[in-house]
Amino acid sequence: MKISERAFRAVGKPLARNEDLRLITGKGRFTDDFNLPGQLWAAMVRSPYPHARIRNVDGRVALQLPKVLAVYSGADCEADGLKEINHNPVPSTKYDLKLTGKDGGAVFIGKHTLLPTDRARYVGEAVAMVVAETREAALTGAENVMVGYEELPFVVGTVEATQPGAPILWDSQTDNILVDSSFGDAAATATAFAKAAHIVSDVFHIGRVTGVPLEPRAALGDYNSETGRYTLYAGSGGAVRQKHELAHVLGVEPKDVRVLSFDVGGNFGTRNRAYVEFGLVMWAARKLGRPVKFRADRSECFLTDYQGRDLVTEVSLAIDESGKFLAMRASNLSNVGARCVSLSPLSKGSGLITGSYNIPLATLRSRAVFSNTMPTQAYRSSGRPEVTFAIERLIDKAATQLNMDRFEIRRRNLVAPSQMPYRNAVGSTYDSGEYEINMDKLLRLADWQGAAARREDAKRRGKLLGIGFANYVESSIGTPKERADLIVSPEGIEVVIGTQPAGQGHETSFAQVTADLLGVPFERVKIILGDTDVVSAGGGTHSGRSMRHASAVIALASDDLVSKAKLLAAQIFHVAEGDVEFDDGVFKITGTNITTDWFDLAKRLKELQLEDFPGGLWVRRDNEMHTPVFPNGACMCEIEIDPETGGIEITRYATVDDVGRCINPLIVHGQTHGGIAQGVGQALWETCYIDPESGQPQNGSFMDYGMPRFNNLPFFKTEISEVLSPTNPFGVKAGGEGGTTPAPAVIMSAVENALAPLGITGVEMPATPAKIWAAIQKADRSALAEYI
Amino acid sequence: MTNIVLTVNGTQVLREVEDNIFLAYFLREQLGLTGTHVGCDTSQCGCCVVHVNGTSVKSCTMLAVQANSADVTTIEGLAKGDVLHPVQRAFKEHHGLQCGFCTPGMIMAAVDLINTYPKPLTAEIVRDEMEGNLCRCTGYHNIVKAILAAADEMRPVVTA
Secondary structure (H helix, E strand, O other), X not given: OOHHHOOOOXXXXXXXXXXXXXXXXXXXXXXXXXXXXXXXXXXEEEOOOOOEEEEEEEOHHHHHOOOEEEEEEHHHHHHOOOOOOOOOOOOOOOOOOXXXXXXXXXXXXXXXXXXXXXXXXXXXXXXXXXXXXXXXXXXXHHHOOXXXXXXXXXXXXXXXXXXXXXXXXXXXXXXXXXXXXXXXXXXXXXXXXXXXXXXXXXXXXXXXXXXXXXXXXXXXEEEEOOOOEEEEEOOOOOHHHHHHHHHHHHOOOHHHEEEEOOOOOOOOOOXXXXXXXXXXXXXXXXXXXXXXXXXXXXXXXXXXXXXXXXXXXXXXXXXXXXXXXXXXXXXXXXXXXXXXXXXXXXXHXXXXXXXXXXXXXXXXXXXXXXXXXXXXXXXXXXXXXXXXXXXXXXXXXXXXXXXOOHHHXXXXXXXXXXXXXXXXXXXXXXXXXXXXXXXXXXXXXXXXXXXXXXXXXXXXXXXXXXXXXXXXXXXXXXXXXXXXXXXXXXXXXXXXXXXXXXXXXHHHHHHHHHHHHHOOOHHHEEEEOOEOOOOOOOOOOOOOOHHHHHHHXXXXXXXXXXXXXXXXXXXXXXXXXXXXXXXXXXXXXXXOOOEEEHHHHHHHHHHXXXXXXXXXXXXXXXXXXXXXXXXXXXXXXEEEEOOOOOOEEEEEEEEEEEOEOXXXXXXXXXXXXXXXXXXXXXXXXXXXXXXXXXXXXXXXXXXXXXXXXXXXXXXXXXXXXXXXXXXXXXXXXXXXXXXXXXXXXXXXXXXXXXXXXXXXOOOOOOOOHHHHHHHHHOOOHHHHOOOO | OEEEEEEEOXXXXXXXEOOOOEHHHHHHHHXXXXXXXXXXXXXXXXXXXXXXXXXXXXXXXXXXXXXXOOEEEOHHHOOEOOEOOHHHHHHHHOOOXXXXXXXXXXXXXXXXXXXXXXXXXXXXXXXXXXXXXXXXXXXXXXXXXXXHHHHHHHOOOOOO
């Protein structure tokens, strides 16, 4: 029977999480909870300049201080033969858009050494490391390292960095542009634009933010001189990937590095790539013969956690008399920072520029540029909120320009279920979805009918009510390979897998899947993650890949395990393999009244020690799955603006999200809630603002980085829609990023809608009260008189 | 260095501590109570909340010597053996945690709020009172629900 037709006992149920007990009782295992005997502490000397030549690093004063043991510079790393972090930034599944350099060739990414030898290229870049007996001594030591800097011209702005005459970050390059690729049919698009009745255009900058996982990043490195093996405790988005990358840095075989990543206090993309401190603590541990620990303080996290977004997009839409979209043009420019760590945001966004709409022609130019800023990386829903913002805001503008209802113009252009699978104009093939049904469900859920009355009520109270709306479609791709080991013991079933949750509940949802596939109680399944000496392979957690990849590989492994167990039962009961039937956890010997189950088989095998079953009743299965899925949905919010202060209150927020098969609705709704908060945060409060005059980041603590808080968010109404994806056994799409994807667009749509009576347009993110108040001061006072 | 005597989770503790060590690090590094987390340097995030003499305190901003002779309860001391505190149970039942890093501070702050707020709690009150605790995973939605549910259990409505 096909999995999608089975009745499930655990799958689809809102089961409370297996993870929770340890986390609510203080028994979680986060990186900084680990300490090793004799451990030392590392602190980084960070560049105060956005761009400076490093003349010399003088550690003599620091080394005189009590408890300071060592000062290391880039030259020391180089002398020891440490290699660069081999980031592999160009997404490379069969379905990723192929980004190339300017001439169509390889992308120059800029060497990411642990400590630079030539220049510091952004404020906060580590240029030296101090190791001491205590953290305080290391920090004091770092303050006393004298670095000879020669300041260089710098550029931090995304567009500014592309301009002729901009300071160039890498000597081997003639400018800062590292990617320049074009997609779609330019000639046909030009023809369509030439005959269009309407052309609507805009330019948007989706600004720079950072992930802010609440657990500051930390690392504890050790080296065993007898075995020649390194050990690293470090929370990440995938221990296996870190093992391979750091082995390259250290110049050893991957088997000689063990990475342990247990509880991870938030990731959101920031932890998917290796940090220099991870390599540095292991290297220093070998040099000094003692474990070395590093813990970033919050300001270091704001400065040097990989950041997100920072995309400038120029978009145009060609529309006919009836409001049908004919063609689209986009030019997207991604600011990757000082070196290229990941092109995922640019790539993922590039494949989705046409959004949820049937736009037959499109052309896109995708560029990436270096600047004197912290490198950017995938941040929750990498690349998709940016392009969703562009198309949805552009459609709102088109509705105004064409004097059409903003829902009607969308309905007229949505991709229809009958068109699925739908290949969009830049080559992405949407697997499934019912976009207009999402819209209809959402309008009911959000009580669109009652909105007019609420607007009147708000006006009576002197408030400007704004209604925001956006559709979205996103892609979930991710690393294509995943591995699962299924191990049966008399006590239960263990699943060893290479994903790396940071709160997504894998220990629960993967157990639900396994329980139903094998016909065992949910309570008997245990998921093992995060220690590379146990987890031999796996792609980590990003891009909404984990539930889909895990359920697919566990389904395949389950089939293998059933076959193996049938063979075992045949040997135990001395019958032919074909005489063993399996159904829902029970093995039955045909023509007899003998039945057995998984745990009984494992127990008997343990007693018998059959030589055909080395290691017991277990299987290992690898799976490679390239085909992407396209979660989608619709989102609506209402805000009230106080025209006297510019203050915003979000009064209603509703979403309908097609996640494909929902394994655990409790978890999926939770993912949506958190995703919404992060998207709303970018729209209203969050920014990594870098002063263009000084190159200095201005948001270094929770005092000056606006976070979503208890009292600036409402309760959310979230509804899950399950249109099963035909691409994988369970029909999973993804549930982790749909909350974020439309949120900046929907909030800014609401802000514009609220301010429309005052004739205000073009407020930029984050739409802080100060910006809104300033815009209101310049607005038409007569319209304002109705509210104040 | 100063000698301090205090009660931590019901057990008397005598230690010699550095004068400048914060309570959070004293608990984590000297007593091994790593359930209390530190998420910032500015008393903004609330991951480090513990109870000192029954009142919630951001332990990253209180010196260990200031806790001399105090009665300190951390997340490890909240459950009675295997019996979870109602707030712990509510966080699990309502999915009030994801990564779990902010959770100990959230729970400790919520317990104090429920125990001491003079009026019945509403979502709005919970949101205003808990504003000093940050969470990056949940959007706060299920945390508010969990706190209200625990409050209902801990503070049964008394009809006059």
